[in-house]
Amino acid sequence: MEAVIVNNLIKTYPAEKKSVVKALNDISFKVNAGELFGVIGPDGAGKSTLFRILTTLLLADSGTAFVDGFDVVKDYKEIRKRVGYMPGKFSLYQDLSVEENLDFFATIFNTSIRENYDLIKDIYVQIAPFKTRRAGKLSGGMKQKLALCCALIHRPSVLFLDEPTTGVDAVSRKEFWEMLQQLKKQGITILVSTPYMDEASLCDRVALLQNGAILSIDKPTVITAQFNNTLLAVKADNMFGLLQVLRESGLAANSYPFGEYHHVVMKDNISIEELGNYLNQKGCTTVNIQKANANIEDCFIALMRNE
């Protein structure tokens, strides 16, 4: 059964001089129940717009969407009872304490903390020592945990997390994803959006979103397996000079900085030796060339270029 069905969603925003910005351009996809589904895309790709439409905060221009079998326009009341939503911006009452916030959201969902404590227990124990502290005085990671608790307190069937890890340190990010894996085991369908490509591999399936359109949608492993070209990681003394040489060489289909290496997507029929010789010839020193495995980011860049 599908937890989320999206059919041909279009959403435009008015821009200057009567033109419009297409935030979502004819998007369709399905999310299976119990899946951890990632929406990956850079800023401005349309992730938040998509989440707002699915959580009934925003009306689409055209197209239909169903969450848990309910239409987001007609049955919005039902949807609001059964989804959890964590906006990209911290949206709890900063002047209320941790406990009061949680209590407040439990009450307006007609439930209580005690009733669903088992669901949030693992997360809540981490912030419990600060339960009398005001939410505004918590650290970034703590705020995220509290917001997740508040989004979960009514035991939602579908959880929407809009960029939950943006602005959170690496350790907290890792913890956060572990928490999501735990929640998945409870049978909750989770849609999570993120601009971090490295988080894609933690999802069951991902949709790569760019300029309001879906570039690819599949299991992360399937997407990376579809990367056909040879991918090399290249390093030299002068990294900036190296990138210029690579781009002028005509041997690479694409080259871009990638951590401490440059990733080079090779054109067909060109061997590693050929590239090595070329670079030495151009005066690059201590050149180090390795084969690399394509990850989601490489796929994303390749898909963007094919657009």
Added chain:
Amino acid sequence: MRTLKFLLQKEFRQIFRDPSIIRMILVMPVIQLILLPLAANFEVKNIHLAIVDHDHSSYTRQMINKITASGYFQLVGVNSNYTDAMHLVEKDEADIILEIPAQFERTLVKESEAPVFMAVNAINGTKANLGAAYLQNIIRNYNQDVRLQWLQMPHLNDQPRIEITTASWYNPHMSYQLFMVPGILAVLLTMVGAFMTSLNIVKEKEIGTIEQVNVTPIKKYHFILGKLIPFWILGLIVLTLGMLVARIVYGITPYGNMVTIYVFAMVYLLAVLGLGLLVSTYANTQQQSMLIAFFLMMIFVLLGGLYTSIDSMPDWAKTITKFNPVAYFISVIRMVVIKGSTLADISRQLLTVAGFAIFLNGWAVLNYKKRM
């Protein structure tokens, strides 16, 4: 009901946790009520007067004494010619020049009338107007005194005279504070009711909490009531505080029934809360809502009859005041406090304000959307 109770609990918690709100709601009205009526006063005092006396007679001396003894005028210069006096006006040291011509006394005695000349610095219109009027009044009185001396009380007056005696009803001592304090109280209540509400709701928009609340099954009317009820109560608290200040500081006790004021205030607060809610549905930031508040407040106060009488406004302005809820409250609270009007006397205003309440709240609720 349980949801509403919880919303109210949350709202009051937030209000009492924010020291600036408490300060605004409690301290600001008290200070304003104590300061404004004392400072803002229509009576013009300390008018700087320059006298150019070409006569130097006993009559002119008497007249000058009478003028300075009135307490309204402060003699800043006795000059020998008009040009010197005019310099004083140019330097903004004198407001009025009184020029007494040479042979004033002789002309007065011989022809039983004599002209004096008055030049008024009219940059400040009110001061010029009132100052000239006071001065004329004093000179007229002086004139009468002189005549009485000369006439030596004949049995029949040689000139028919009409003497006017005035009686000030409702405010016998023409106390300015009795008039001002209730008016300022009305304005304060409007500020708390309309603008604190809109700021509060817009703050939720700005911080984003409203987005989180909107995806919950919470009902629209629950959320709105949860916002309006606390400020309705706060408004009544401000009114009570204001009445206490009026009583303790100014000794003003309403001539009419306190209940009448509260009944009207309860309905009135509904109207201004509706206005606040309406502003909040249009404004997206606290800054926007603040600017709208300033704009509306200016109009409400200046076209509300707080400082200037509505009766003396041009017709188009009078029409605008008919749509100004503050004007109704100011007039009602004055009627009840000063004149002792009853509920029956203010029923027209009460119904009009109730109409405002329904209209503004209706518009606001229609315009309030849980979707963006």
